[in-house]
Amino acid sequence: MQRPADQWLNYHVWANDQLFSHLEQLPEEVFHAEVTSVFPSVAQALGHIYLFDQLYLSVLEGVPNEDIFPKMPIWSEETKGKSLGEVRQLFAGVADRFRDLLRRTSDPDQAMTIHHPKYGSLDTRFSEILQHVVNHGTYHRGNVTAMLRQQGYAGVPTDYLFFLLERQAGTPSP
Template sequence: MSLKETTVMMTRYRAWANARTYEVVLDAPEEQVTRERKTHFRSIAYTLNHVYVIDDIFRAHLTGTRHNYTSRNTADCPSVPKLWQKQQALDAWYVDYAEGVSEAALGEVITFDFVDGGQGAMTRAEMLLHLVTHSQYHRGFVGDMLNQIPIKPIPTDLPVYLRKFRMGNG
């Protein structure tokens, strides 16, 4: 599998996994989704908002545009339905980007400033793959918080995705 094929598959996987996570979160009682918990990003909603913010920051890096974020989350968190609308649009943007970017461009190094200081440099492919692992990491926190409600999260593992889309079941 080429680097391009890998990035396309992984951005599609990420969009699928985000959809499965939001499916459960949107069905959960709102007071549980926004309830402050002993976790780094305070709540399920703010954790999902953090994922969106980082995704949006890296979109700006990939497109060479400026973003207006000054931290890795925002002071106010959109409602989860509004956040899901924004995340779906961004997930679709990333899938389209991965499908349209050339193999050569995936190897280009982009320098950028981190919102909390310092400079970074990553290839386009590294950025896309980082976003896949970053969102998976935080979906794990969301799953833990859902279990505390208790609501069972839907599995979002890569093998489950591959089974569904390669074998037609899952």
């Protein structure tokens, strides 16, 4: 039986892939088009998800803040000006690293303490941070749907229920 943490990651990767596949069907300019929303473009919304996936992956890997924070501007720059296909490849690389980390993690519910320079320390669990990654992605994929509708295009369903239905039907997931 699959561990819940593995299922959450599979859902997150599946939902991102659904969104990328949908975006690939739309005109190229939709990805970088300026809109008045939470983010100025779909590309920048995806760049934000990528940045924070990288950040929380590093947190889960136990990388100290003094090594993470200097990388944040680099991760942010990695998506700027890139095509949809290039950004999709960056996401695939992070997904592979998350999968590798989960394979090496014998207890996804292990306790951990994370430290934030502004908000202090948090006693939590590995799985709770991973769940936060999934929730964060879900929230911002919703932003992308709103941004697509502003441009006259439909979004794509990425609800967890659709992931479960697809798995039940035997469609392979990530």
